Amino acid sequence: MFDFRQLRYFIAVAEELSFTRAAIRLHISQPPLSQQIQALERDLGVSLLERSKRKVALTEPGQVFLEQARQILAQAELARSRTAAVAAGHSGQLRLAYTVSVSFHPALPRALLRHRQAAPEVSIQLCEMYTEPQFAALLANEIDVGFVRDEPRHIQDARQLQLRVLDREPLLLALPSSHPLATREELRMADVADEAFVTQPRELAATLHDRLRKLAGEAGFQPRIVQQAQQINGLLALVAAGLGLALVPATMRVVHLAGVSYVPLADHSAHLLLAVASRIGDPSPVLAQFLATVEQSAAGPGG
Template identity: 60%
Template sequence: MFDLRQLRYFVEVAETLSFTQAAQRLHISQPPLSQQIQALEADLGVRLLDRNRRRVALTEPGRIFLIEAKAILARAESARTVVAEAAAGFTGQLRLAYAVSVSFHRALPETLLRFSHAAPGVSLHLVEMPTGAQYDAILSGQIDVGLLRAPPEGIANARQLNVEVIDEEPLVVALPSGHRLATRDSVTMAELARERFVAPPRSSAATLIDRLNLLAGKAKFRLNIRQEAQQIPSLLPLVAAGMGVALVPASLRAVSLDKVAFVNIDDPEACLLLAVASRVDNTSPVLDSFLRTVREARAKLGLG
């Protein structure tokens, strides 16, 4: 059966119609070139070239085979490229989950934009998922990587996880614009002790609720949650309506509502982790490429 080398040799001869020029282009001597063409013709059982001392010409079978040989060589080169890109993590698929509260963090669009440019051949599947569910999905192989809000404390098989911190994002208090504290640069948690809060249910935002309870406990009060909303961004209209105040990630300042003011919390523990997590034994080149992109985005944004 003929091989790719013989096809390349034949194409060079067919295009130059000269064994001498073809040998020079291929950087080989003329006798081995002639031998390979003869072997190709013998394998096919047809004469591809008419040649004498004065000229070389394609036979009709040779003209048809030239078209096929070029197509085979192009396909082989395409296969080589596809394999190389797959090995480099530039093709394939990636299943990415992210916590709802990450939606407005600048690391998410920066990472996705960079990754789409670096690996346009990768099919990216995105899904919103709470932090705890993300760890379970990563360990079970349901997703490849997650952008989440808490370390894997209390997670079974945590040693199988690779977790890299991207940012420690501050929490801010969202207040009705007419609130007595709305014009302040910062407030303490103790100053919020008598406030009614709006918050997501713990089932959808356990990390945030646990952090709120921690901060309230340090200030020696219990949260008075008047109203719940399933999504963290949905808290802001409730704040605007005067139903309460809310502690939210600082990135939600991007949601501009006329009747909502954002004020810093004067407590170093008023923050939420942002991390990227994956399985230690996931050796996918696509995942490796994505994690590199996360680190590049983190460096550009000055995070971590």
């Protein structure tokens, strides 16, 4: 069976219609070139070239084989380049999950934009998912990477997952704009011990729910939760309605809702983790490329 070298040799002769010019183009001597073309013709059982002292011309089978030879080499180059792209993490698929609150943080769009520029052929499947379900999905190989808000709660999970911390985002209190404390430059949880709170259900958003209870406990009280909303941005509508205060990440400031004011918390523990989680030892080149992109975007201006 012919090989790629013989195909390249034949194409050069067919295009130059001269063994001498083809040999110069290929940087080889003429005798090996002639021998390879003769071997190719013997293998195919046809004459590809008409040779005379004055000229070289393609036979009819030679014209057909020239077109096929070009296609074979082009397909081989495509296979090589695509294989190299996958090995380098520049092609393939990435399944990425993120919590709703992360969609307001610049780390996610910044990483996605930079990765799209670095690896435009990678298909990214995005899905919203709370932190604890993300850990379960990672361990079940249902997603490849996740933007999470907490560390794994179980030791056996932590041993199989790795986290790259991107931010420890400050937490704010969202208050009705008519509230007497809404104009303060900062607050402590002790200042709102007697206030009503609105939260997400713990089974959906355990991280923020537990952080509220932790901060309140450190301030010496249990939060009085009077209403719940499924999504974090839904809490703000409840705040605007005057039903209570809400604990939210600082990037929620970008949500400008009439009747809602944001005041920073000065308590030491008033922050929320933002990290990228993935499986330890995952060999995926696409994942490695994405994690490198995340680190670059976090280290760059505004990171």
